[in-house]
Amino acid sequence: MPIPADDASLAEVAAALAAPGKGLLASDESVGTIGKRLEKAGLVNDEETRRAYRELFYTAPIGKAGISGAIMFKETLQQAAADGTSFVDCLTRQGVMPGIKVDEGLLPFEGHDLATGETSTRGLDTLAAAAAGYRQGGARFAKWRAALRVDASRGFPSERAVELNAQQLAQYAAVCQAAGLVPIVEPEVLIDGTHSAAEFGAASERVIGATVAQLWRQGVALEGCLLKPQMVIKGADAAGGRAAPEEVAAATLTVMRRVVPAAIPGIMFLSGGQSEEEATLNLNAINVMAQQQGKAPWSLSFSYGRALQASVLKIWSADSSRAAEAKQMAVALAAANAAAVRGAYDAAGKHPSVTSDSSLREAFRGWHGPTASAPAAAAAAVAQ
């Protein structure tokens, strides 16, 4: 489908991103985060490797496979394919809108650490100027991630974490809309922990409810933004094995119906902690149930990172000459999830994933800024 014209309203852009059967590729991992994955796969974390890795996705026909937008890291927005075509052009030519991660990573509360504590998100101070630059550079939408933790024993998520992150998300959204970027609002409630789905649902209602309240408070136009929450799912360390997709669907729809206004065109779920196959099965179950029950006025779609990438990296890192095969995998993963958005994924069939069935959960998901191993890339990123 054609990309909305440059002067299209934010509502038109948001609607196009959340169009029926479409979803987002989250490929905006920071240098540190993507670096850990590349290194774990036996590769070097340098700018060329990161560039070549992203090229697999942006030059594969993911647009036709159902991707409406790709979120990029700021370094990547400046990069190009081997033949010199900018990544922005690679994407827009195939009907995929470029998006940009605009937050500067998580900042633990005083006395907390990143792996176990509560955080706020950095980046508001420089956002307005940065947003204008990104829009000029071709980005049509932005993303900002807040992370909240569920831990009843410590009173998490605390009132402070809920309110502060909600305010920051709303401020970010308002600034982006003023700069012509559709904001994806991501209040991620982390899957880490032993909580039940009901507990997670309660936390999600609190967190998303507070976030939406702040969006209202700060005059963010709901028709021109998207929400990126976690599905309502029990903790990664909770007993009882994996939840059935129908359970995830019922819990997720209950919560979304309670806290997400219909004016928001799309709920683009994140996949954090789920395996590639789980992410597809759960999304499909959500859409099948929504079609049966109604009362689901937004698109129920995806903004997946690892669930669209893990198998691609596995193939390519094993042998970089298998790039074509890796690109086919990118397309297959995208197509499976696009089918899930329509509630048409064949749950009994074979999922294209080739990563093991275990979750793609990572303990460390935050960013502290330029890493010591890539000072040149960092300098270039800062200088742009």
Add this chain to the structure above:
Amino acid sequence: MQHTMAMRLSSSRGAGMPAARSSSSRSSSRCAARAGRTTAVKVVATSRFEASNPFMEEMRATAAHIATRGKGILASDESNATTGKRLESVGVENNAETRRAWRELMYTAPGLGQYISGCIMFEDFLYSSTAAGVPFVDVLRKEGIVPGIKADTGMQTLPGTDGETATQGLDNLGTKCKEWYKQGARFAKWRAVLRIAGPGQGPSTTAIMENAHGLARYAQIAQENGLVPIVEPEVTLGPGSYSIEETAYWSERVYSHVFRLLNEYNVVLDAILLKPNMCLPGLDAPPATPAEVAKYTTRTMLRTIPAAVPGIHFLSGGMSEEESTLNLQALNEACPNAPWSLTFSYGRALQATTLKTWAGKQENWEAAQKVLLSLAAANSQAQLGQYKGPHPSPGGGRILQALRTGGAGK
């Protein structure tokens, strides 16, 4: 300014416009949600309050029943003072018997249950009977009409504001709810009133916070005791030349505060009903067409009312009987597959001509009941988006009444 941006967006796309208008189909069919509702919605309890509340399933079923498509609520919970004024206006003496007889006329109208799914009652009449001795709650239940009860005790002015009000009635509300439940009520209603003083002068933050709190706390207490709370945050139609956009803006502001607090107070949205105002310009501004009313009202609802709420029952406050039906029809045309029922909770819009027809005379009893049925039927059709007219009570001006304060619900 953010407010301006919000309005610019709406005019560029128009929430709820028919799908055919735009190539980005999903965008303009916010109301065109998935077709084919065949399965009951499964709800997962997410709070201890919800999980441990023995009334939860019954309340969800009650709310869903009241929000049945093609049906709405008859609001007949006027205080004795207000009822008296209306009786006197058609030449009927105001006493306990005439007030009771007036309710009997409405509640025993044959076939009322085809169009009415719930009836809000004033406390006196929850405990009253027909002349033949049949309790009103039984009469209603037999017709499939759920009895409901006005739960608040009236308004008081907020000191330091320009005549703004707070609603009273939280003290002992739990005990009262238990009694009402025993008597057969299964839902309650609490009316909060906000006002726009003039162009650029919306309700004060004090008034918004106070009324949002009252509504949330009442809703929590009602659910605790098995009554589905109708949450009524009325941004009232008043004098002034403020525009319909302003009404929409302030309505959004009020409802967003209300729903923030409902969330904070663990009120289960699957088991409430909303009774909001439609968006109308001030009385001194040019009147809006039904299409304009629909555009701003549906946009406001889409922006603030979560899909979990089963029914949005608009109040008629001030609108004539015909206007109330035409506007409801326009709403349902604009939003044919809304996630909630867009329906009515009408008082004056179902009663005005009915009362005039009766005028207290026994020989007019049946004719008056027929008028009530025809008004209910017209609004039922409007809820289904199928109202064609002519209206049983055409024309008619605004039916306004002054805001009463100082009440203790008497």
